[in-house]
Amino acid sequence: MWLQVDPRSPTPVYQQIVDGIKAAVAAGWLQPGDRLPSVRDLAVSLAINHNTVAKAYQELERSRVIEVVRGRGTFVAQPGQRPPPDVAERMDKLRDSLRLAWIEAYHLGLEEAEFERMFWQAREDARGGERKEET
Amino acid sequence: MWLQVDPRSPTPVYQQIVDGIKAAVAAGWLQPGDRLPSVRDLAVSLAINHNTVAKAYQELERSRVIEVVRGRGTFVAQPGQRPPPDVAERMDKLRDSLRLAWIEAYHLGLEEAEFERMFWQAREDARGGERKEET
Amino acid sequence: MWLQVDPRSPTPVYQQIVDGIKAAVAAGWLQPGDRLPSVRDLAVSLAINHNTVAKAYQELERSRVIEVVRGRGTFVAQPGQRPPPDVAERMDKLRDSLRLAWIEAYHLGLEEAEFERMFWQAREDARGGERKEET
Amino acid sequence: MWLQVDPRSPTPVYQQIVDGIKAAVAAGWLQPGDRLPSVRDLAVSLAINHNTVAKAYQELERSRVIEVVRGRGTFVAQPGQRPPPDVAERMDKLRDSLRLAWIEAYHLGLEEAEFERMFWQAREDARGGERKEET
DNA sequence: GTGGTCTAGACCACG
DNA sequence: GTGGTCTAGACCACA
Structure with a gap:
């Protein structure tokens, strides 16, 4: 599954x-x-x-x-058909989630470089990553 | 305030x-x-x-x-005194939030470059940015 | 109850x-x-x-x-699934509570042997013991 | 100090x-x-x-x-002079603290032998241990 | 004065 | 029905 x-x-x-x-x-x-x-x-x-x-x-x-x-x-759905009605709102949420991520990274003592690496790694996880058990 | x-x-x-x-x-x-x-x-x-x-x-x-x-x-608190007990968990959550952000960016039709710009902009918002009304 | x-x-x-x-x-x-x-x-x-x-x-x-x-x-919960995030801290507290117990035993004039007996008795109370009124 | x-x-x-x-x-x-x-x-x-x-x-x-x-x-005070008024009560508390310690040890997944070692180690800490900074 | 705890009763999201 | 959150107002221990 x-x-x-x-x-x-x-x-x-x-x-x-x-x-x-x-x-x-x-x-x-x-x-x-x-x-x-x-x-x-x-x-x-x-x-x-x-x-x-x-x-x-x-x-x-x-x-x-x-x-x-x-x-x-x-x-x-076919991508890029009609845009969903709430793009603006979702963009704001997305921006906010990134802002909160930066704040959390700060409080976890992450270096900027480390966090950037994590950012690009997340791209890999999102694109190609096999889904396994993620407890 | x-x-x-x-x-x-x-x-x-x-x-x-x-x-x-x-x-x-x-x-x-x-x-x-x-x-x-x-x-x-x-x-x-x-x-x-x-x-x-x-x-x-x-x-x-x-x-x-x-x-x-x-x-x-x-x-x-003074930073870096005692580390919080749940760093590992919070790291996982942070990673996951980035992964979900990438997915959302995809569905919003954002180019990778645009999303990267948003990522760095979020850093500015998190570090020095003035707070305005955030619905 | x-x-x-x-x-x-x-x-x-x-x-x-x-x-x-x-x-x-x-x-x-x-x-x-x-x-x-x-x-x-x-x-x-x-x-x-x-x-x-x-x-x-x-x-x-x-x-x-x-x-x-x-x-x-x-x-x-199933035991030993994910360990709690604060094991280290709780271990320290546990160690400290035992240290304080030894000190209190000293001030109560308990012999080492008596206190050791009390220690093992506490194990019984913790494991199977019936609960009575505990003020 | x-x-x-x-x-x-x-x-x-x-x-x-x-x-x-x-x-x-x-x-x-x-x-x-x-x-x-x-x-x-x-x-x-x-x-x-x-x-x-x-x-x-x-x-x-x-x-x-x-x-x-x-x-x-x-x-x-000279030890063993007059006994404190609340020995019984303090004994009960002591017993209870040991019982709670056993329970905590269980939840931390400690083996009985490990916990016993910790018990005796605590005796050393209480008796002879040098006091240093204990955050 | 501080934070911490508790009660009574309300509303909400989730499944 | 479940747990989670919030309010209003009370009392307590600590410094």
């Missing part, structure tokens, strides 16, 4: 699904047009409630990562 | 205080040894309950950002 | 809960995977406020004694 | 003084009949409030570790 979920993590399960699918798309494991498992199938696979999967899919559709075609299923 | 808080934000108020003070320390607005406002004073300034501030201060003490001197007040 | 609490004790109520549950786990009355009473149920049983129980549970989770599964409940 | 105090420690300052003097007596650095510094002198030496020292001395007198002779000063 290319998606796993940890019910004991502090990040909500539905958010883990969102993150996981976004990661799969960004890494190329899921290609535009690929079909995603149905809400109920995925719920069974992950042994979670189907409401949770549904919430994740809704979130992904709002972000234009997937497309729901009624009666046919849900698919990975 | 160098600290503001939005009770309607999804991130808990006590967490906003933690983030805000960490930011102030990282930016140098608060120097090691500086005294922080008392729990109750800050609560009044922010128009919130003192328990919320207390929780934030306790969290900050666990992270070794501040030091509580009983009966006298709380102060910005 | 396998847990009791004395609101008049100098040690905080939430700490008594922490100690009590750690004791129950160490003695084997609570097995890994066992479900703990919900925050609110335990609060009612102990006739205290639910916030107090919540604080105790959070502390126990930080120590990796229990695991919180969102929306489902809290459970006794 | 054979006594040091850390105002940032979670254990109250007056308690640190009590522990420190008990330790000095148990280790033999202070002999029965030795004179202790006056409340005010010790307060100056430790750079703390004299009320705090006074509280510690009162506590030590109740435990029969020191004797206050009006107009002459305070001295280390």
